[in-house]
Amino acid sequence: MINKLVSEIKKKNAPIVVGLDPMLNYVPKHIQEKAFAQHGETLEGAAEAIWQFNKAIVDATYDLIPAVKPQIAMYEQFGIPGLVSYKKTIDYCKEKGLVVIGDIKRGDIGSTSAAYAVGHLGKVQVGSKSYAGFDEDFATVNPYLGSDGVKPFIDVCKEEKKGIFVLVKTSNPSSGEFQDKEVEGRPLYELVGEMVSKWGEDCMGDDYSYVGCVVGATYPEMGKVLRKLMPKTYILVPGYGAQGGTAKDLKPYFNEDGLGAIVNSSRGIIAAYKQDAYSKFGEENFADASREAVINMKNDINSIF
Numbered sequence: 001m002i003n004k005l006v007s008e009i010k011k012k013n014a015p016i017v018v019g020l021d022p023m024l025n026y027v028p029k030h031i032q033e034k035a036f037a038q039h040g041e042t043l044e045g046a047a048e049a050i051w052q053f054n055k056a057i058v059d060a061t062y063d064l065i066p067a068v069k070p071q072i073a074m075y076e077q078f079g080i081p082g083l084v085s086y087k088k089t090i091d092y093c094k095e096k097g098l099v100v101i102g103d104i105k106r107g108d109i110g111s112t113s114a115a116y117a118v119g120h121l122g123k124v125q126v127g128s129k130s131y132a133g134f135d136e137d138f139a140t141v142n143p144y145l146g147s148d149g150v151k152p153f154i155d156v157c158k159e160e161k162k163g164i165f166v167l168v169k170t171s172n173p174s175s176g177e178f179q180d181k182e183v184e185g186r187p188l189y190e191l192v193g194e195m196v197s198k199w200g201e202d203c204m205g206d207d208y209s210y211v212g213c214v215v216g217a218t219y220p221e222m223g224k225v226l227r228k229l230m231p232k233t234y235i236l237v238p239g240y241g242a243q244g245g246t247a248k249d250l251k252p253y254f255n256e257d258g259l260g261a262i263v264n265s266s267r268g269i270i271a272a273y274k275q276d277a278y279s280k281f282g283e284e285n286f287a288d289a290s291r292e293a294v295i296n297m298k299n300d301i302n303s304i305f
C-alpha cells in the first residue's frame with residue numbers, strides 16, 4: 001500500500017490528505033434537515049448527515065487527491081450508527097481509488113493491539129471464514145506502550161500489504177510535556193523516531209517503508225531533525241491550516257526528491273465554506289468550496305519545491 005500511496009501522490013502531484021473529520025456543526029443545514037426528516041434528531045440522523053456530507057466532499061475532490069484520513073472519534077461520538085458511517089466512508093473512498101488512512105491512534109498491550117490490528121487492517125477468523133472489519137489501508141498507531149504494542153500492527157501489515165503511521169511528535173500545544181523530555185541526553189521523540197525507523201527497515205516498499213510516522217506541521221525544527229534521522233520513513237504531517245502550520249514550514253519534512261511526506265488538512269478543507277475566503281460559494285455549494293480549498297492547498301504546498 002505504501003507503493004500505491006507514493007504512486008498516487010506522484011500521479012496527482014499532490015502530497016496531501018483530506019481529513020474527513022465531520023463535526024455535525026460543519027454539516028450544512030440542508031443536509032442535516034434531510035437526514036433528520038428521514039431518521040429524526042437521533043444518532044442515526046446525525047450519522048446519515050455526516051455520511052452524506054463526506055460523500056459530497058469526496059465526490060468533489062477525489063480526482064485531485066491521493067488519500068483521505070477519516071478520524072474515528074468524529075464517528076464514534078455518534079455510537080454504533082456513527083461507526084457505520086465510518087465504514088461506509090472507508091468503502092466509498094476505496095471505490096473512488098483513494099488510499100484510506102484510518103486515524104484510530106491505537107496501541108495497547110500486545111494481545112489487545114493484535115485485536116485492534118485485526119479489526120482495522122486485517123481479517124478476523126470466524127469459524128472457517130475470515131472477515132475484514134473496517135479494512136482501512138493504513139492506521140495511525142500510538143507507540144508509547146512500547147514495541148509489543150506496535151509489533152502486532154506490523155505483523156498484520158506484512159500479511160495484508162498495508163501500513164501504519166506511528167506517532168512520533170504530535171502537533172498539539174502540549175505535545176512537549178512528555179515527548180520533548182530528555183532521555184539519555186536526547187528528546188524522547190528522537191528516540192521514538194529512531195525506533196520507528198528501525199521497525200520499518202524490514203518493511204520496505206520500493207523506496208519507502210510501510211511503517212511511517214506522524215510529525216506535526218507545527219514543529220518544523222523537529223521535523224527537520226526527524227527527516228534526517230529517518231530518510232526511508234514516510235511522514236504524515238497534520239497541523240497545516242486550522243492549527244497554524246504553513247507551507248513554508250513544511251519543506252524540511254520532505255526529501256530532496258519531493259517525496260517522503262504527506263500533509264493533512266481536515267477542518268481547512270471540509271469546513272472551507274465557513275471561511276471568509278470561500279464565502280462566495282455559500283452553504284449549498286460547500287463541496288465546491290472544499291474543492292477550491294484542495295486546489296489552493298496543493299498549489300501552496302507545491303510552491304515550496
Ligand SMILES: O=C(O)c1cc(=O)[nH]c(=O)n1[C@@H]1O[C@H](COP(=O)(O)O)[C@@H](O)[C@H]1O
Nearest residue numbers: 071140170171214216238242243265266267
Ligand atoms: O494522527 C493524526 O492525524 C494527528 C496527529 C497529530 O499530531 N495532530 C493531529 O492534528 N492529528 C489529527 O489530524 C487532524 C487535524 O485536523 P485539522 O486541524 O482540522 O486539520 C485531526 O484528525 C487530528 O486528530
